[in-house]
Amino acid sequence: MDLILEGIKKAFWLLFSFDPEVLGITFLSIKVSGSATLISLIIGISVGASVALTRFPGRRIVVSLINTGMALPPVVVGLFVTISLWRNGPLGFLGILYTPLAMIIAQAVIATPIVTGITLAAVQQLPTKLRLQILALGATRFQMLWILIKEAKLSLLAAVMAGFGGVISEVGASIMVGGNIKGYSRVLTTATVMETGRGNFDVAIALSIILLLLAYLINLLLTQIQQRERRR
Amino acid sequence: MNVMLPVFDVRNLLVSRGGSLILNVPSLTVSEGEIFVLIGPNGAGKSTLLQTLSALVKPSRGEVLFRGQRIGDEIPLLQYRRRLAMVLQEPLLFDTTVYNNVASGLKIRGLKRDGIEPIVTKALERFGIAHLRDRSARTLSGGEARRASIARALATNPEVLLLDEPFSALDPIMRETLLEDLEKVLRETRITTIFVTHDRMEAIRLATRLGVMNAGEILQTGSPDEVMNHPVNEFVASLVGVENLLQGRVAKKMDGSFIASVAGQDIEAMGPMETGDLVILCIRPENVTLSDIASGNTAGIRNTFPATVVRITPMGPYQKVQLNCGFPLVAYASNPSFSELSLKKGSEVLASFKAKRVHAIVGASRSVLTGAKSGGSSQQDTVG
Numbered sequence: 259m260d261l262i263l264e265g266i267k268k269a270f271w272l273l274f275s276f277d278p279e280v281l282g283i284t285f286l287s288i289k290v291s292g293s294a295t296l297i298s299l300i301i302g303i304s305v306g307a308s309v310a311l312t313r314f315p316g317r318r319i320v321v322s323l324i325n326t327g328m329a330l331p332p333v334v335v336g337l338f339v340t341i342s343l344w345r346n347g348p349l350g351f352l353g354i355l356y357t358p359l360a361m362i363i364a365q366a367v368i369a370t371p372i373v374t375g376i377t378l379a380a381v382q383q384l385p386t387k388l389r390l391q392i393l394a395l396g397a398t399r400f401q402m403l404w405i406l407i408k409e410a411k412l413s414l415l416a417a418v419m420a421g422f423g424g425v426i427s428e429v430g431a432s433i434m435v436g437g438n439i440k441g442y443s444r445v446l447t448t449a450t451v452m453e454t455g456r457g458n459f460d461v462a463i464a465l466s467i468i469l470l471l472l473a474y475l476i477n478l479l480l481t482q483i484q485q486r487e488r489r490r
Numbered sequence: 491m492n493v494m495l496p497v498f499d500v501r502n503l504l505v506s507r508g509g510s511l512i513l514n515v516p517s518l519t520v521s522e523g524e525i526f527v528l529i530g531p532n533g534a535g536k537s538t539l540l541q542t543l544s545a546l547v548k549p550s551r552g553e554v555l556f557r558g559q560r561i562g563d564e565i566p567l568l569q570y571r572r573r574l575a576m577v578l579q580e581p582l583l584f585d586t587t588v589y590n591n592v593a594s595g596l597k598i599r600g601l602k603r604d605g606i607e608p609i610v611t612k613a614l615e616r617f618g619i620a621h622l623r624d625r626s627a628r629t630l631s632g633g634e635a636r637r638a639s640i641a642r643a644l645a646t647n648p649e650v651l652l653l654d655e656p657f658s659a660l661d662p663i664m665r666e667t668l669l670e671d672l673e674k675v676l677r678e679t680r681i682t683t684i685f686v687t688h689d690r691m692e693a694i695r696l697a698t699r700l701g702v703m704n705a706g707e708i709l710q711t712g713s714p715d716e717v718m719n720h721p722v723n724e725f726v727a728s729l730v731g732v733e734n735l736l737q738g739r740v741a742k743k744m745d746g747s748f749i750a751s752v753a754g755q756d757i758e759a760m761g762p763m764e765t766g767d768l769v770i771l772c773i774r775p776e777n778v779t780l781s782d783i784a785s786g787n788t789a790g791i792r793n794t795f796p797a798t799v800v801r802i803t804p805m806g807p808y809q810k811v812q813l814n815c816g817f818p819l820v821a822y823a824s825n826p827s828f829s830e831l832s833l834k835k836g837s838e839v840l841a842s843f844k845a846k847r848v849h850a851i852v853g854a855s856r857s858v859l860t861g862a863k864s865g866g867s868s869q870q871d872t873v874g
Contacts, residue, residue, distance in 0.1 A: 393571065
């Protein structure tokens with residue numbers, strides 16, 4: 259019990275003393291997961307909306323693959339991204355393994371199917387005739403897509419939350435492709451794993467609290483936007 | 491010579507879905523300024539025709555010319571669509587304010603904000619929804635949403651307005667006020683309109699020309715009076731409210747008229763029939779007059795038959811009286827005359843109707859009434 263209490267005390271001290279190392283880790287987490295979420299939104303919304311709006315042979319298989327992708331184990335992603343970026347791997351020439359960029363790529367691979375799947379479901383749920391109405395208003399196909407995405411914005415905010423939540427909390431892929439290098443590729447989750455392994459529970463608890471707070475604050479912000487939209 | 495081209499010229503139009511034919515229109519023209527109303531039962535192909543005309547459904551065969559130009563060929567698809575406006579059955583408003591909804595067609599066309607404002611304001615005022623401009627479309631009532639939807643369509647100042655049952659699922663009061671406003675706008679703007687409905691009262695009220703559809707085909711087009719009083723077949727007759735369809739045979743040909751024998755009774759009707767022709771006599775129930783059997787006062791109308799009241803159905807402003815004259819006959823009696831005659835089941839009355847109010851269809855068959863093929867409007871191939 260003392261261990262936990264001590265840990266919490268230390269955690270608050272680290273938090274409110276603005277410890278430079280903890281701040282650095284926190285900012286890197288936001289940067290990596292934020293960038294990965296952004297990439298996943300660009301790819302996921304485009305692909306999800308396109309699959310929702312088109313009919314082609316094998317569409318069901320594609321939808322099943324997207325849905326399966328929503329539950330991609332981070333370690334599996336980490337493994338394949340590592341192999342790809344390995345010196346002799348297909349993308350080895352980029353020389354980005356064990357860098358924050360590699361972590362962004364891995365996290366984007368994890369988040370993209372989540373955003374794609376939610377977008378797909380959201381756009382599919384819109385009334386079929388809405389598309390006809392938009393086209394009848396004289397829209398180009400691109401304008402139609404944009405209007406449909408705006409119509410599905412509440413669900414898309416859920417996609418942002420799910421995508422960001424999925425990557426900010428994952429550890430497997432980040433540790434595998436980032437290497438948890440101090441001051442360079444160490445993020446909240448990888449640091450928590452390391453500190454726990456070392457028995458530095460106070461630091462681990464502090465990092466966990468920051469992680470939870472971060473996830474909470476970002477979801478709070480998005481939820482506020484979502485609920486305000488809903489009330490309008 | 492200045493020849494006015496029709497707004498729409500439909501030629502040999504076929505639309506299929508899943509191997510079955512859902513629309514077959516060999517020819518149809520819609521002229522400038524017309525309010526062409528299409529009526530027909532659900533699944534008749536009305537909506538499919540509207541969507542094909544707006545190039546949202548790709549025809550399997552045939553073509554639609556817009557002011558003499560082939561759509562998608564001589565006139566680019568997008569440019570064509572931007573000259574029309576369509577209102578679908580559901581309001582399908584966007585999740586934003588009423589103002590932004592009404593402005594959406596103009597924004598799509600790339601108009602500047604200050605150019606949009608006066609147009610939208612006018613459209614909102616025209617449909618009595620100016621006070622709702624900043625309200626979210628989600629909070630609108632059914633009637634308000636329809637108004638916003640029609641205002642959105644008209645804000646783009648289209649050359650043609652296509653309306654697909656825009657008043658369905660509205661309560662009668664709301665429907666009436668909206669119909670009044672739409673009627674006013676259509677008469678004022680003289681915009682070419684195609685209006686799809688299954689409500690014949692709406693159709694008669696708005697139409698300058700009426701079309702009747704069933705099973706993907708247009709069975710008849712003509713002025714409302716022509717279609718209502720001179721239906722080409724039994725299906726059209728029953729759809730436009732001709733409740734009396736009596737099968738008979740021409741017993742005697744006269745000068746411009748004939749006597750048909752119906753269940754052993756002689757009925758005089760107008761028309762160039764030949765003796766021996768099989769005919770269906772169409773008599774609108776509002777053209778049947780009921781009078782007291784004791785008075786015998788039928789103003790010398792030849793088609794006068796003693797009848798027994800079989801059933802009375804109150805219809806609000808009038809009573810529907812089903813009679814047995816040796817053949818079944820339905821009459822509408824106004825409430826005052828109904829009270830005056832003290833009608834009740836089993837009452838004896840005189841039923842009369844003028845020969846010129848009897849429309850005869852030659853050689854028609856009752857099978858027409860049940861000849862509706864299946865067809866839907868919600869599952870067509872759409873094109874972007």
